[in-house]
Amino acid sequence: MHLLVVDWDFFFPTPTAGAPLGEDTHLYAWPVAEDATHVEAIWLRRIRAFLAAGVPLPFCQGFEGFWGRFRIAPHARVFYADSNAWASQVFPSNMGGEGPWETVHLYDAHHDCGYRPNHRTFDEWKKTGPISAENWALAHYWNGSQVYVHFPPWRESMARPSERPLIPVSMTIDDGAAPNVTFDAVFLCRSGAWVPPWCDDQFSAFLAACPAKPVEVPQNQWTHPRPDVRRMVELEERLKAGAAE
Template identity: 80%
Template structure:
């Protein structure tokens, strides 16, 4: 049995994850954390920076037709939530089977196999934990699964950023080819701290296009779609412009 995991930021090019470095890379220097501030509130501050600079808002791309190259079992389930951390709890037992996944294939802008300095080694993580969005694949590796990471095609090089996962893992830049694997379960992560709310409509369409039964992870906590920060920013600008006209009278 095999498990397919897709992080929505796979389709959202950023310089910090290895995408092309343009003239406005500083706009993407985003601190991230999986809390309400970084998933929702902080995007209004970020959109202000884009609008002030006159740079078009970044969008997701390349997700259309993504599912077509995967062989997904007719009785498979697609689980979804905002954080990839919940993928650590999806095992064959969720489907009434036993044992580990034979393989876990992750399509993601990040490898999620643990990062220093949070943990010095896999053994250090085994001793101290916890499981999080940045290390959830360690749990499947510990359980005996083979682990594969497919980085997005917009990533320019495997050397930037330099990846140092805590476990042996196959890491490649996705070439768009089909895998000779049948997937028995799918997990889709919205990554709201990484991907902006103006892409939420595209995420809904992507999730609906997956040829499997959608099931929201029970512990998932999110607003979807999130508040429209584009309208908020436009309203702020109109209010400021109105105040400026009144002040000049």
């Protein structure tokens, strides 16, 4: 049995994840944490920076037709949540099977296989944990799955950023070819701390296009779509203009 995991930030080019560097790179210097501040509130500050610089807002790219390249079983279960950490709980037992996934294929701007200096080794992580969005793939490797990471095609090279996962894992830049397997389950995460709320309508369309019926992870806590920060900025400007008259 095989698991497909898709992180929405796969479609959101950012210089820190290997997209081309440019004069607007500083606008993407975003501290990231999976909490309410970084998933929702902080985007108002970030959109103001883009508007003040006169730079068009970035949107997700290349997600149209993405599902069509994969073989997804008619009985496949599709789970979704804001954080990829929940992918650590999707096992063949969710499908009535047993044992590990034979393969886990991740399409993501990040490898999620543990990052130094959080842990120095896989064995250290096994002793101390915890499972998070940064290391959930370790749980599947520990269970006996082979993990494959497919980085987005907008990434310029494997040299930037330099990847040092805690486990042996196949890492490649996506060339558009699909793995030669049939997927029995799919997990999709929105990555609200990495992808801005003005892309939430795109995410909804991507979720709806999935060939199997999606089911939200019961423990998932989110607002979707998130508050429209573009509308908030427009209201701010109107209030300022009104006060100046």
